[in-house]
Amino acid sequence: MSDARLSVLKTYKLYVGGKFPRSESGRVYEVTDSKNNWLANAPLASRKDARDAVVAARKAFGGWSGATAYNRGQILYRIAEMLEGRRGQYVREVADAEGLSKSKAADQVDAAIDRWVWYAGWTDKIAQVVGGGNPVAGPFFNLSSPEPTGVVAVLAPQASSFLGLVSVVAPVIATGNTAVVVASERSPLPALSLGEVLATSDLPGGVVNILSGRTAEIAAPLAAHQDVNAIDLAGADEALAKELEIAAADNLKRVLRPQPVDNWSATPGTERMTAFLETKTVWHPTGSLGASGSAY
Amino acid sequence: MASAFEYAPAPESRSIVDIAPSYGLFINGEFTEAADGKVFKTVSPSTEEVLSEVAEAGEADVDRAVQAARKAFEKWSALPGSERAKYLFRIARIIQERSRELAVLETLDNGKPIRETRDADLPLVAAHFFYYAGWADKLDHAGYGANPRPLGVAGQVIPWNFPLLMLAWKIAPALATGNTVVLKPAETTPLSALFFADICRQAGLPKGVVNILTGDGRAGAALIAHPDVDKVAFTGSTAVGKQIARTVAGTRKKVTLELGGKGANIVFDDAPVDQAVEGIVNGIFFNQGQVCCAGSRLLVQESIHDELLDSLKRRLGTLRLGDPLDKNTDIGAINSAEQLARITALADRGEAEGAERWSPACELPQNGFWFAPTLFTKVTQAHTVARDEIFGPVLSVLTFRTPDEAVAKANNTPYGLSAGIWTEKGSRILAVANKLRAGVIWSNTFNKFDPTSPFGGYKESGFGREGGRHGLEAYLDV
Numbered sequence: 001m002s003d004a005r006l007s008v009l010k011t012y013k014l015y016v017g018g019k020f021p022r023s024e025s026g027r028v029y030e031v032t033d034s035k036n037n038w039l040a041n042a043p044l045a046s047r048k049d050a051r052d053a054v055v056a057a058r059k060a061f062g063g064w065s066g067a068t069a070y071n072r073g074q075i076l077y078r079i080a081e082m083l084e085g086r087r088g089q090y091v092r093e094v095a096d097a098e099g100l101s102k103s104k105a106a107d108q109v110d111a112a113i114d115r116w117v118w119y120a121g122w123t124d125k126i127a128q129v130v131g132g133g134n135p136v137a138g139p140f141f142n143l144s145s146p147e148p149t150g151v152v153a154v155l156a157p158q159a160s161s162f163l164g165l166v167s168v169v170a171p172v173i174a175t176g177n178t179a180v181v182v183a184s185e186r187s188p189l190p191a192l193s194l195g196e197v198l199a200t201s202d203l204p205g206g207v208v209n210i211l212s213g214r215t216a217e218i219a220a221p222l223a224a225h226q227d228v229n230a231i232d233l234a235g236a237d238e239a240l241a242k243e244l245e246i247a248a249a250d251n252l253k254r255v256l257r258p259q260p261v262d263n264w265s266a267t268p269g270t271e272r273m274t275a276f277l278e279t280k281t282v283w284h285p286t287g288s289l290g291a292s293g294s295a296y
Numbered sequence: 297m298a299s300a301f302e303y304a305p306a307p308e309s310r311s312i313v314d315i316a317p318s319y320g321l322f323i324n325g326e327f328t329e330a331a332d333g334k335v336f337k338t339v340s341p342s343t344e345e346v347l348s349e350v351a352e353a354g355e356a357d358v359d360r361a362v363q364a365a366r367k368a369f370e371k372w373s374a375l376p377g378s379e380r381a382k383y384l385f386r387i388a389r390i391i392q393e394r395s396r397e398l399a400v401l402e403t404l405d406n407g408k409p410i411r412e413t414r415d416a417d418l419p420l421v422a423a424h425f426f427y428y429a430g431w432a433d434k435l436d437h438a439g440y441g442a443n444p445r446p447l448g449v450a451g452q453v454i455p456w457n458f459p460l461l462m463l464a465w466k467i468a469p470a471l472a473t474g475n476t477v478v479l480k481p482a483e484t485t486p487l488s489a490l491f492f493a494d495i496c497r498q499a500g501l502p503k504g505v506v507n508i509l510t511g512d513g514r515a516g517a518a519l520i521a522h523p524d525v526d527k528v529a530f531t532g533s534t535a536v537g538k539q540i541a542r543t544v545a546g547t548r549k550k551v552t553l554e555l556g557g558k559g560a561n562i563v564f565d566d567a568p569v570d571q572a573v574e575g576i577v578n579g580i581f582f583n584q585g586q587v588c589c590a591g592s593r594l595l596v597q598e599s600i601h602d603e604l605l606d607s608l609k610r611r612l613g614t615l616r617l618g619d620p621l622d623k624n625t626d627i628g629a630i631n632s633a634e635q636l637a638r639i640t641a642l643a644d645r646g647e648a649e650g651a652e653r654w655s656p657a658c659e660l661p662q663n664g665f666w667f668a669p670t671l672f673t674k675v676t677q678a679h680t681v682a683r684d685e686i687f688g689p690v691l692s693v694l695t696f697r698t699p700d701e702a703v704a705k706a707n708n709t710p711y712g713l714s715a716g717i718w719t720e721k722g723s724r725i726l727a728v729a730n731k732l733r734a735g736v737i738w739s740n741t742f743n744k745f746d747p748t749s750p751f752g753g754y755k756e757s758g759f760g761r762e763g764g765r766h767g768l769e770a771y772l773d774v
Contacts, residue, residue: 129439130439130766132765134746134748134749134750134764135748136744136746136748136749137423137746137748138744138746140741140744142746142748142749144749144750144764144766149754229755238546241546242545242546245541245545245546246542246545246546248541248545249538249539249541249542249545250538251710251755251756252534252537252538252541252553252555252755252756252758252759254759255545269441271774278735278754279735279750279752279761279766280729280734280735280736280737280754281735281736281737281749281750281751282729282736282737282738282739283736283737283738283739283741283744283749284725284739284740285739285740285741
């Protein structure tokens, strides 16, 4: 690179309702790399930003949950395609954020891209795996199907700023939920950049909303919000998780407690999808043709 | 409306059941007194007759029961699934053998008609044990990975509306998956659970695998908060459910909650009216409306409102309210004075807020707790009777014009347990069922239950499913 040219820095912004706003509070905080060098100023999202994001997520829920599973799968796959094209950028950001070598960071990014592909394939299969017909003792056709829970607040893992983030967001939206994501507090930049990929992957605005800032500050109004249906506490420490779970009880949110994850690269099971699914069972009378009906 | 053909009384004999004057707690395979010697009485809601005196569990008893369950867990969970299965099959068979006795007992303690306990509760109880018995040695194939492990000790708290059936929903899957249990039946309906303890004895179930603690909400709260309980299962009110969710926050305890509801029963203008009327009656007057999945909001398409209401009122005029042991009785007693007071207060509020109240001519017995079948018309979505769960024989009637409006009104509730759809048009059933945010939807039928069919709510009706393959997950470490 020529010494004469000054590089153009990126202004990192939130991703809410398909747009890239700054925090309504006008606040930012300094994000540094593992050696405390300045990387960028990230938006310090407020409680109001959190509420706006919930409104956007709720607005997007009908369309996204009503889209065909095939369509959702295509869009998730498109996200992988877009990420692949910008792989270099994410390797750089992850290396800076987590203090990893280029090759270690590349492993993380590759695994994250592959994770989108994994969940893209799940969208039109999960219903067959966890739903099905029930052989009730009576003249009824009885079918159980999984449906998305609704708006899910996701506290992304603190340490794994990109692979961890993708690993918790993809399963939530694969099944038709919409998400309000709180990025890793210390390393929010890969998450904020993900918004740029989501915005160009045919993902409807509002399906994923990404906030950066103080996890505890943003998570509190989300956990207590009456229009949030579930919360993934992956990025909360023990004390915060307990506090948020208590707040979440107020409208009986589904709560996924933080679990120790040593290695986000391991193949995920279906648990992160089923945690945010409801089972709907519908009974239909089958009637009977009776003695005069056809025997065939 | 006086009938030209009065029915002669047809009471089921209560001599088939022998209720002891007092019962202890069932801990580690034995009946024992409460540590502090406390007891309380259980009455028959239809006569206020005292049926028996039962021990009131305190914290020391909860601790003793949890310890017994913990001790039993090691061996019980290590048994081959095929052996656990055979215990459960035994229990199912003994329940079938003793089903008339248990039906009469349940009717006495709960107040619901013998027709229901005999034809609905008891057959479902036996079927539930039979169903989960078969899962015990097939868990590797249930879709939860190879060799799924039980959680440990399950603390279970159940309500008074289907005492023995709720016990079956809790205990059968817990034991099939290798957990041990401490179960607290409701304060007003302790007897059938104590009879179930005797069935465990007859089946030779190892000591401590099932422990029954009678008592009030304090015993339930102590059980749920006990540090050595790994799994909490609760069926009851949404308010208590929220309290439980707070209690277990930050612990390892896995929780399933089956809570309240305000089910919408949607009748479109092409519905077969006579069938719909039967479904509406079944939806809200089954078990005196003391059903979490009751169809307590009738949403009727405007164009058939008058016709449907006329038919419905005519049908309500033929319902027989009275002695629950009479085989012809349709409407039994309300379970307790407390519940009757709640229903009365909410119905009065409906009237005060301007909804129009109607009940058929109906003579209420002198003793016991009774409430006449009641309709509210001219109900808006803002009325308390359209929003709060009444848990009684009270139906709120609202109208709609388009399917979209029906769906919007049906979903306009913090609950999400059940809904009904009445229409002849198949595509409309599927479209509406798809948009309703509720865990169980009945099309052209209502209040159907089966052990193979998952049951449970969306939103504030709770989480987790009971019944079917789905019901196993609640008791497995997956």
